[in-house]
Amino acid sequence: MTPEDVAVRTGAPAALRGRRGRGAVDVPDLVARARDGEARAVARLISLVEDASPLLRDVAAALAPHTGHAQVLGLTGAPGVGKSTTTTALVRALRAAGRRVGVLAVDPSSPFSGGALLGDRVRMQDHAGDPGVYIRSMASRGHLGGLAWATPQALRVLDAAGCDVVLVETVGVGQSELEIAALADTTLVLVAPGMGDGIQAAKAGILEVADLLVVNKADRDGADATVRDLRYAQSLGGRHTAPGAWRPPIVRTVAARDEGVDRVLAEVEAHRRWLSGSGEGARRRAERAAREIEAIALAGLRARIGEVRGSAALAALAGEVVAGGTDPYRAADRLLASL
Amino acid sequence: MTPEDVAVRTGAPAALRGRRGRGAVDVPDLVARARDGEARAVARLISLVEDASPLLRDVAAALAPHTGHAQVLGLTGAPGVGKSTTTTALVRALRAAGRRVGVLAVDPSSPFSGGALLGDRVRMQDHAGDPGVYIRSMASRGHLGGLAWATPQALRVLDAAGCDVVLVETVGVGQSELEIAALADTTLVLVAPGMGDGIQAAKAGILEVADLLVVNKADRDGADATVRDLRYAQSLGGRHTAPGAWRPPIVRTVAARDEGVDRVLAEVEAHRRWLSGSGEGARRRAERAAREIEAIALAGLRARIGEVRGSAALAALAGEVVAGGTDPYRAADRLLASL
Incomplete structure (x- = not known):
């Protein structure tokens, strides 16, 4: 494995990755290598997409026949709720279940995006030698509408490369939670106790995009109150109150100790079945x-x-x-x- | 002549013109009748253009072979300098010389635009029975960018209808003087004494668009100072100082008494010859x-x-x-x- 591979896996900004080759690019060969699990080929394809390379159309055309397999999970929430810790725990659990996982970190404050706390960075390094995990920051760019533009194309790359699950992590402020909900099959909204998050989230409309509500740091004081707030906010109405609608479950986790993570994945699976049975999954993908x-x-x-x-x-x-x-x-x- | 014709000639707003027929429109017939000098056909064509009618393209195609003849004079200046009085005097002088004249009043404060002082309205009525004059307000609409959109098309109608000269009158505030300069072969900028216009005009960049500077109300105190201010402003530089460039003459008028109007037309003719000889006229039209x-x-x-x-x-x-x-x-x- 080259140093470039390691840097790309851990989401270092482009400037730290060293020069990428500027010679002729063999797109079908790159796609074939990405499908064989070669991390460098995946990285190169995402870079072509992010940079709006002239080869963008060739890349898109070569990927198309191999897409449609990956399950896309969106993770959003205010800064400090533990999104990256939860992502790390989910990756570990999914890998234990033998699934290939991609992570796209769109949150500029995410440790995967270069704004790293050393502890988190080291934790993700657990996966650096694992060919079943691909981690990429999308935060250092942001041209042409950011998430709306490059992230769907990067998703296609990871999908074609054989990821079973792609986690898209974005900070839950402003428009990004709406964008992630448009991208994801299942959107996880994270809240934490003692941040007044239940009612704040209801006000901010964040409950409307949630398919699954995760109360992280549930070992802290105030977790019961946060769950109660969320239940109350749900009782006020929303799309989940329609007949046959999916009612977002509320799951307590302590992601730093892997507690509740299996329960999150079980609810994600339940949601996947509901998406499939109700036709909502096909509607979202369309x-x-x-x-x-x-x-x-x-x-x-x-x-x-x-x-x-x-x-x-x-x-x-x-x-x-x-x-x-x-x-x-x-x-x-x-x-x-x-x- | 029907009442509708008279109303249209004097620029009454569309609501006063009565219902226009909504039946099938024979565009080539309308164009043929406009070319025969029928005011109602001219009015109908301009309305089709202004309303962005589905027939817009048919109208444009039918007009194209008959365009390129009319000389376009732009008149601009601050409110109160006497633009409509000058327009009236120019129309009278051009008619006396046997030329067919069109007037497009884009100034919303113009008497031709419905914001009429009775005296001016009556004065223009001198021309109401004259088939060699067509007067139209463009001010009651203003959709889709106003002057930039509908006025060039209305100009084409008047050009194809056989007008030798089209006067486009617009108030000299904001962007409109730049737009009129883009439309016109020759742009006349009007100023009046005692309004601090010389220096103000220089500051506002109005001198840059002038091909001819008209100091109207030149019988008033301060006319000499205004001319001196304009000469001083010209001495400070601008496009007219380039080698071979046209240096905008300064003409004094008392338009209400027709004084100086022949001199204005003589300078317009001199400018026309310069446009033709220098290639600048072809450049402006292109x-x-x-x-x-x-x-x-x-x-x-x-x-x-x-x-x-x-x-x-x-x-x-x-x-x-x-x-x-x-x-x-x-x-x-x-x-x-x-x-």
Whole structure:
């Protein structure tokens, strides 16, 4: 294993990864190697996607036939609730069950994103030599809408590379919890006692996106009150009160000691069965694909707007309009067709 | 002549014009009648253009072979400098010279735009029975970027209808003087004494767009100081100081008594010859056409962005992506092609 592999596995920022080769890229070969579990090939594919490389389309086309297998779990919650500790515990449990796992850390404060506490970093290093785990930070970029743009493509890479489960970790502030809910099959919202999280979460709409509520640090004072707050907030209504709807269970964990983690995975499995039986799973995946297509189409249109301005084709067409040979509408049609 | 014709000639708002027919429109016939000088046909064509009618493209195509003849004069200046009085005097002088004249009043405070002082309205009524004058307010609309969108199309209508000169009057505040300069072959900037206009105009950049500076109300105290201020501002530099450049002459007028108006027209003619000899006229017309094409192309792209969202084609393509039959990039290409 090269130093680059280790750095990539532990989510070091791009600048620390050393120079990537800039020679010709054999995309089908890269995809084949990623599917064989070669971490460096996976890293290279995600970088091509993140950097909006000219090969982006080749990569997407090569991945497509191999996608649709991975189960996507979203993890979100306020800073300090223990998202990365929970992620670490989930990875350990999933690996014990023989499953291949990918982690995409979109939270800029996550230890996987370079803002590391040494303890967490070392803990994740447990997995550094394990070819069944791939960990990647998506936080050092953030161009073109960040999560909305690059993360779905990175998910496709991990899916095609044979991950059974991909965990997407993002901080639960602002819009990101809505974005993660759009990406994930199952969204886990983490809260912790003594942060007033139950009612705050209800106010922030975070309960609306939760498929599973995890009260972490449940050995602390106030855990009962937090669970009670969440139950009360659920009783006030929401999408889970519709007939046949999934009612998000509330699970207590102490992720730092692996307590409750198996119960979380059991509820995730129950949710997976509900998604499958109710048709909601297919609906979510279709909506996710529709969002991706829409984002790409809109970016393409915006790029064309940039090309319109000051193009040589525009100058030539203007000359025709001045001469009366065509009108501005037909000229505009031809301009757009030429781009 | 019907009451509708008179109302249209004097620029009454659309609501006062009475119902326009909503039946089938024969665009080539309308254009033929406009070219025969029928005011009602001209009015109908401009309305089709202003309303962004589905026939807009047919109208533009039918007009194109007949355009490129009219000389476009822009008139701009702060409120109160006498723009409409000057317009009236210019129309009178141009008619006396046997020229067909169109007026597009884009200034919302213009008497031609419905914000009329009775005296001015009556004065323009001098021309109401004259088939060689067409007056139209563009101010009651203002959708889709206002001047930038509808005025160039209305100019094409008047050009195709055989106007030798089209006066475009707009208030000189904000961006409109830049827009009028982009539209016009020759831009007249009006100032008046005692308004501190010379220096103010220099500060506002209005001198940069002027091909001709008109000091109106030149019988008032302070006219000499205003001319001196303008000369001083010109001496500070600008595009007119380049070798071979046109140096904007300063003309004194008392438009309410028709004084100095022939001198203005003589300078406009001198500028026309300079435009022709220097190539600047062709450059301005090409730039005007390029701006029109660009505005239409951008509006078309923005409309497609609206169509992308929530379309049935998007849902179908999302299903294909979920099934692994295509990737989001190829799907986005097909989505855009289908719109």
